[in-house]
Amino acid sequence: MRVKEVAELLSAEILYDEISNDERDFEHVVAADLMSEIMLDTAEQSLMVTGLINPQVIRTAELMDVYAVVFVRGKEVSAEVTELAKDRGITIMSVCQTMYETCGRLYEAGLTAGR
Amino acid sequence: MAEKSGMHMEYDINKEDFNSAGEASSKVKKTLNMLGVDNKVIKRVAIAMYEAEINAFIHGGGGMAVADIYTDKIVIEISDHGKGIENLELAMQEGYSTASEEIRMMGFGAGMGLPNIKKNVDELDIRTGPGEGTDLKMTFKLN
Ligand SMILES: Nc1ncnc2c1ncn2[C@@H]1O[C@H](COP(=O)(O)OP(=O)(O)O)[C@@H](O)[C@H]1O
Ligand SMILES: [Mg+2]
Numbered sequence: 035m036r037v038k039e040v041a042e043l044l045s046a047e048i049l050y051d052e053i054s055n056d057e058r059d060f061e062h063v064v065a066a067d068l069m070s071e072i073m074l075d076t077a078e079q080s081l082m083v084t085g086l087i088n089p090q091v092i093r094t095a096e097l098m099d100v101y102a103v104v105f106v107r108g109k110e111v112s113a114e115v116t117e118l119a120k121d122r123g124i125t126i127m128s129v130c131q132t133m134y135e136t137c138g139r140l141y142e143a144g145l146t147a148g149r
Numbered sequence: 150m151a152e153k154s155g156m157h158m159e160y161d162i163n164k165e166d167f168n169s170a171g172e173a174s175s176k177v178k179k180t181l182n183m184l185g186v187d188n189k190v191i192k193r194v195a196i197a198m199y200e201a202e203i204n205a206f207i208h209g210g211g212g213m214a215v216a217d218i219y220t221d222k223i224v225i226e227i228s229d230h231g232k233g234i235e236n237l238e239l240a241m242q243e244g245y246s247t248a249s250e251e252i253r254m255m256g257f258g259a260g261m262g263l264p265n266i267k268k269n270v271d272e273l274d275i276r277t278g279p280g281e282g283t284d285l286k287m288t289f290k291l292n
Contacts, residue, residue, distance in 0.1 A: 069256040073196050074265060086256045090203075093171035094256075097178060097195040114168065122175075 035060050035145060037102055037125050040081065043143055044136060046104060046127040050116050055101045055125045062148035063140050065133060069094040076100060080148035083136050087111050092118045092126075101125060106133045156180070156218040162202055162229070164211025167255065173214035174199040177225070184218065186291065193269040194223055194289055200262040201227040201285045207252050208232075209283055222271075223289040230282040237277060241267065 037055055041048055064076050065083035069090055072082060076098040083104045084091055092115060095103050102125040105111055111128060119126045129136055158180065160173035174195055181191045198214070205212040209229025217224045234240045241263050248258025267273055272288035 067256060068253075068259050068261075070200070070259045070261040070265070073200060074261065088255055089168040090171060090256055093175060093199070096175060097171070097199050099192070 035143060037127075040102070040104070040140070041127055043139055044104065044127070044129045044131065046129045049105075049111055049126045049128055050119045050124075052101070052120070052123045052125045054123060058101055060102060061145060063137065063145045064098075064100070064148035065137050067133075072098060072100075075149040077148045081140070081145070083133060083140070085109070085133055087115060089115055089118050091115070092122055092124055095124050096122045102127070104129055104136060106131060106136050156184075158216040158218075160214040162205045162212045162214055162227070164206065167206065170203055170206040171199055173216075174202050177214075177216045180216075180218070181223070186223075190223070190289055190291065194225065194287075197266045197269040197287050197289075198225050198227070200266050201225070201287065203257055204262055204285075205229040205231075205283070207248060207257060212282075219291075221291050223291065225287045225289075226284065227287075228282065228284040233279050233281045233283055234275075234277040235279050237275060 060079055060081040062077045062080040064072050064080050066072050067085045072094050080100050081102050082095055082100045085106050087105055087109045105128045108130040178195045205227050209231030212229030215226045239245050243264045244260040246258050246260035252258040270287040271290045274286040277283040
């Protein structure tokens with residue numbers, strides 16, 4: 035699933051759109067508020083869903099080759115996070131829904147567990 | 150494969166700045182990518198180094214990250230002068246953590262760091278003790 039399709043499915047607001055990620059096909063989802071959990075193992079072509087909004091989310095994504103992050107519950111994302119995402123080439127978006135609903139919709143759309 | 154041998158990198162892990170913890174891991178990952186190291190190895194290095202770097206920040210009060218890249222191996226050493234680990238056997242167990250609620254709110258402190266480091270390295274040498282700081286030497290073999 036493309037970034038645009040994910041955004042549409044979740045009625046997400048795209049906070050930073052890395053053009054080079056437009057052609058990526060996201061097949062899996064990793065969802066957690068604990069970054070150590072994401073660090074356990076993450077498949078290629080995974081999308082991250084999280085309720086955490088500090089810069090370590092972007093660092094974790096970068097280190098695990100995750101190119102798109104969905105922040106749940108409409109939390110306000112700082113300029114620092116957006117800047118870091120831009121610098122590391124990671125697409126970020128924000129949704130109003132809870133983690134449960136966000137994952138539910140992605141699951142329904144056919145995306146599978148990223149580990 | 151890594152063409153250059155004996156490449157040496159050093160980074161500070163600043164105790165004042167949580168937001169830049171992990172930067173050393175990021176830089177090392179980029180370098181390994183540039184050198185054309187196998188992706189699976191890069192991921193293992195990234196995971197172990199990042200968890201160790203975060204530990205040095207949250208438990209060790211900051212420290213140093215040193216990376217040495219040879220033709221046949223990558224050696225990463227993360228050290229701090231913090232309080233050290235009292236019971237290493239316990240600390241290596243999944244789920245054991247002395248992290249505060251505040252750390253947990255920041256996305257860490259689930260007691261998964263050290264076990265995950267162990268899983269991803271080929272060799273792990275830990276020097277630590279109460280009041281002695283902590284020094285993690287992680288070795289990754291290249292083919
Ligand atoms: N660099 C360090 N300095 C002091 N204590 C440490 C260090 N690294 C790990 N520890 C101790 O080992 C425990 C387990 O570490 P870890 O498995 O990474 O889990 P977590 O960091 O989530 O607590 C920590 O909670 C801490 O008590
Ligand atoms: Mg840890």
